[in-house]
Amino acid sequence: MAVELATREITDQEVLSREQLRDRLLAVGAARYHHRHPFHLKMHQGELTRGQLQAWALNRFYYQASIPIKDALVLAKSDDPAFRRAWRKRILDHDGDQDGYGGVEKWIQLAEAAGLSREQVIPCTGILPGVRYAVDAYLSLVRDHSLLIAVASSLTELFSRDLISLRMDKMRQHYPFLTPGLAYFQGRLTQAPEDATFALDFVSTHAKTREQQEQVIHALEQKCAILWAQLDAIDYAYVAPGNIPPGCFVPHCD
Amino acid sequence: MAVELATREITDQEVLSREQLRDRLLAVGAARYHHRHPFHLKMHQGELTRGQLQAWALNRFYYQASIPIKDALVLAKSDDPAFRRAWRKRILDHDGDQDGYGGVEKWIQLAEAAGLSREQVIPCTGILPGVRYAVDAYLSLVRDHSLLIAVASSLTELFSRDLISLRMDKMRQHYPFLTPGLAYFQGRLTQAPEDATFALDFVSTHAKTREQQEQVIHALEQKCAILWAQLDAIDYAYVAPGNIPPGCFVPHCD
Numbered sequence: 001m002a003v004e005l006a007t008r009e010i011t012d013q014e015v016l017s018r019e020q021l022r023d024r025l026l027a028v029g030a031a032r033y034h035h036r037h038p039f040h041l042k043m044h045q046g047e048l049t050r051g052q053l054q055a056w057a058l059n060r061f062y063y064q065a066s067i068p069i070k071d072a073l074v075l076a077k078s079d080d081p082a083f084r085r086a087w088r089k090r091i092l093d094h095d096g097d098q099d100g101y102g103g104v105e106k107w108i109q110l111a112e113a114a115g116l117s118r119e120q121v122i123p124c125t126g127i128l129p130g131v132r133y134a135v136d137a138y139l140s141l142v143r144d145h146s147l148l149i150a151v152a153s154s155l156t157e158l159f160s161r162d163l164i165s166l167r168m169d170k171m172r173q174h175y176p177f178l179t180p181g182l183a184y185f186q187g188r189l190t191q192a193p194e195d196a197t198f199a200l201d202f203v204s205t206h207a208k209t210r211e212q213q214e215q216v217i218h219a220l221e222q223k224c225a226i227l228w229a230q231l232d233a234i235d236y237a238y239v240a241p242g243n244i245p246p247g248c249f250v251p252h253c254d
Numbered sequence: 255m256a257v258e259l260a261t262r263e264i265t266d267q268e269v270l271s272r273e274q275l276r277d278r279l280l281a282v283g284a285a286r287y288h289h290r291h292p293f294h295l296k297m298h299q300g301e302l303t304r305g306q307l308q309a310w311a312l313n314r315f316y317y318q319a320s321i322p323i324k325d326a327l328v329l330a331k332s333d334d335p336a337f338r339r340a341w342r343k344r345i346l347d348h349d350g351d352q353d354g355y356g357g358v359e360k361w362i363q364l365a366e367a368a369g370l371s372r373e374q375v376i377p378c379t380g381i382l383p384g385v386r387y388a389v390d391a392y393l394s395l396v397r398d399h400s401l402l403i404a405v406a407s408s409l410t411e412l413f414s415r416d417l418i419s420l421r422m423d424k425m426r427q428h429y430p431f432l433t434p435g436l437a438y439f440q441g442r443l444t445q446a447p448e449d450a451t452f453a454l455d456f457v458s459t460h461a462k463t464r465e466q467q468e469q470v471i472h473a474l475e476q477k478c479a480i481l482w483a484q485l486d487a488i489d490y491a492y493v494a495p496g497n498i499p500p501g502c503f504v505p506h507c508d
Contacts, residue, residue, distance in 0.1 A: 134383070229499070233487075
């Protein structure tokens with residue numbers, strides 16, 4: 001009933017207020033963000049093996065390694081030095097100031113804690129095609145659409161702090177061997193909310209028509225689907241039912 | 255032992271003969287073509303429900319509908335009218351000469367035989383993101399690489415006749431309600447081998463260095479992965495374990 005009233009109040013023609021837009025975006029996250037994915041639920045319940053966590057860390061590395069490339073594509077869309085200065089922080093966060101620092105490096109350390117070698121992780125050989133296609137779809141989404149849509153696709157960071165906080169607790173509890181590799185998540189606890197605040201303010205300011213606001217919402221739905229599909233591929237290959245595609249990584253530790 | 259000998263005979267520097275190249279391509283199919291995918295095995299054993307077949311027909315429609323677009327991208331890469339004339343046949347096969355004919359239309363008829371309406375199928379709403387990303391990866395592979403690689407990626411047609419022939423038998427046996435929708439496969443029984451012969455001759459003639467021959471083999475591996483990943487997504491969502499992603503098609507018939 002509340003939903004019906006809300007639907008009547010907001011016609012297709014009306015521009016949403018900042019609060020209404022934020023509520024719509026939060027609703028997308030509640031329904032579609034990958035905190036609800038069965039693979040994450042199993043992870044948090046302590047049901048995954050070390051080999052399954054290896055497969056997750058290995059495959060998700062392709063996503064992590066693509067984030068600064070995605071952010072460079074975003075930078076390249078803006079003609080505003082102030083925007084570029086602000087967004088540049090993200091590339092710094094992931095690439096660091098020198099070799100051995102930054103989020104990409106910290107993800108390698110997580111994979112090492114799971115039992116993989118750096119040499120296994122960095123070349124991205126053996127990752128699942130389904131993960132590769134999903135990540136490449138993210139790069140295409142950013143490359144081939146407007147700056148507004150590119151920024152909106154980053155809004156999954158609105159939801160990541162809670163998931164990361166829970167994940168760190170559960171990893172320490174169920175998979176203590178991962179504890180030395182949690183620096184990536186520690187960094188994201190502060191980086192992600194800062195980034196999300198900036199991006200939410202940007203889309204709230206620059207989506208001036210209802211059509212643009214709907215584009216923003218749809219971009220967030222698409223990004224949620226991209227994250228979700230990566231876990232679909234990992235869960236299918238390594239957990240349930242466990243059909244590893246030809247040529248992909250095979251865990252050997254259990 | 256035979257494999258070791260073969261490996262010694264063919265160094266990285268040597269150009270493969272036409273027969274050696276063909277054998278390498280056939281070996282890729284034997285190991286990686288989707289006739290071996292668990293979803294197809296279950297289909298052929300009569301284990302799928304009508305709803306699962308609907309999900310397959312609906313999702314695979316996005317692939318079918320993308321084939322003539324892929325072939326137009328191939329056409330656009332060639333400066334040879336004779337090549338373009340030959341390849342143009344494929345677009346004709348899929349689009350037909352008029353409304354109501356051609357492979358894309360015949361696939362819609364298959365989906366209708368499974369119990370879907372034309373209006374459900376054509377917009378491609380509700381298809382799995384994982385299927386969409388895989389098909390889009392096929393379009394990117396063709397768009398962003400050489401004509402040689404684009405043609406090589408079609409070589410899965412070397413293997414499709416046997417699979418289609420088996421599938422038609424099994425559909426008539428296990429899912430007789432699909433029988434009115436088998437015209438697509440009937441057409442492909444002759445089209446696919448003709449197309450494969452042309453494409454195999456093309457790559458055998460135009461891959462003149464060992465490096466180009468390896469590109470051809472790798473392109474076929476990539477195409478096999480694209481087909482395989484579509485079935486991964488369908489099997490995971492609708493069969494085992496059956497986790498339909500948010501916003502995707504939900505069968506209602508069983």
